[in-house]
Amino acid sequence: MRIGFIGVGKMASAIITGLKTTEHDLIISGASLARSQEIAEQLNVSFAQSHQDLIDQSDIIILGIKPQLFEAVLSPLTFKQPVISMAAGITLDRLGQLTNPELPLIRIMPNINAQLLASTTAISTNDKVTPDLLDLTKEICNSFGTTFEIAEKDFDTFTALAGSSPAYIALFIEALAKAGVKNGFPKSLALNIVAQTVQSTAQTIWSGPDSPHELIDKICSPGGTTIAGLMELERLGLTHATSSAIDKTIEKAKNL
Ligand SMILES: NC(=O)c1ccc[n+]([C@@H]2O[C@H](COP(=O)([O-])OP(=O)(O)OC[C@H]3O[C@@H](n4cnc5c(N)ncnc54)[C@H](OP(=O)(O)O)[C@@H]3O)[C@@H](O)[C@H]2O)c1
Structure with a gap:
């Protein structure tokens, strides 16, 4: 499975450290091509030429950008695969408006202890997510800690x-x-x-x-x-x- 990251700061880097203990293939796209190259070298993963190039070659996308950037970064892009967001305050409905509501969409909430592979992470999904995709998401989250499946209404708490x-x-x-x-x-x-x-x-x-x-x-x-x-x-x-x-x-x- 090829997992693509758009935006790789503190949290996505910590998650990548966990995912590197799995078999999954990882690719990233940062704020610019130069940043993508720099981060990819630091984390020893591949990088894409652009966000759309990353989307076109990934099986699942993880968004590691700040919530304030969602609209500007996501609006020009066309998604075709499941999307995972870790952004505080971005609901599954909002994520659907910014990507495609027909896609399987997943909200996760990790914490900074992901850097020790000890995050306490919440997961909530829309109704397009199959049991197999839910299992894959749990496997991804368990690679950097433990996982709680919760109702979306409880996400802010x-x-x-x-x-x-x-x-x-x-x-x-x-x-x-x-x-x-x-x-x-x-x-x-x-x-x-x-x-x-x-x-x-x-x-x-x-x-x-x-x-x-x-x-x-x-x-x-x-x-x-x-x-x-x-x-x-x-x-x-x-x-x-x-x-x-x-x-x-x-x-x-x-x-x-
Ligand atoms: N930090 C936490 O404890 C925590 C906990 C739970 C959830 N989260 C969520 O995790 C997400 C990331 O937070 P963070 O703390 O990791 O923030 P961060 O360290 O600031 O990472 C954000 C990354 O996005 C990159 N970026 C900026 N513009 C971009 C663009 N146009 N395209 C692609 N990448 C771009 C930044 O690149 P540059 O480095 O080049 O500026 C930076 O590396 C947020 O949605 C936040 O709500 C964070």
Whole structure:
């Protein structure tokens, strides 16, 4: 299967790293012929002479351009094969208007952890996608992480919880590390301690049996240090601030 990428930035490059572990043949087309050549050399894949040339020789197309560029880039092109979009806020209906609504169309939402082949990726499809094509899409997405098939109406929420949240989690890690620096730790040491703790806490919650609440109860001894810090975090509104940030993310995705 020949998979063609239009637009190869941070996310498409990460996906290509995963796909290179599969048998699929990869070809790209970037912002210009010179950029295509440069990126193809970096990633060790083929490049096409133009976007239409890429479309004419690919079995499936993955769009790696920014949502704001969709109209300008896609309008002059004629698609004949399944198209996968990873763009935040571009619905399957909109993708159909910009390509061809009769084609099998797939929306995916990866996250930046694709660069470690550990993305949490959502998939939603239009009704032209056959079970075999859905399986192929899952195989593509599983090459750079794990895959969740979700209803399209939930895409913006997924985008907030999995696409954007690595930035929010990074902010929390940075804040904890800064607090370590304030109390005398070198930044690199504080970051190392915090990042490892976040990773193993996520692993503990993920592998069970404790829910986050049960874990919190286990750590907070009566009258102890952790409950003092926890009450301060809630006094300052951590849960409310987080929920409000997710609402803003969803609102922005709906208005892109
Ligand atoms: N980054 C994330 O965490 C994330 C998460 C989920 C979904 N996404 C989605 O992934 C898509 C790409 O995001 P990104 O973060 O990878 O952005 P990015 O790094 O800016 O990549 C976009 C790429 O598009 C290229 N480009 C610009 N104009 C083009 C044209 N006319 N034809 C072909 N390529 C063109 C750019 O080329 P130059 O390098 O030459 O400018 C750049 O390499 C977006 O739709 C975004 O919504 C991203």
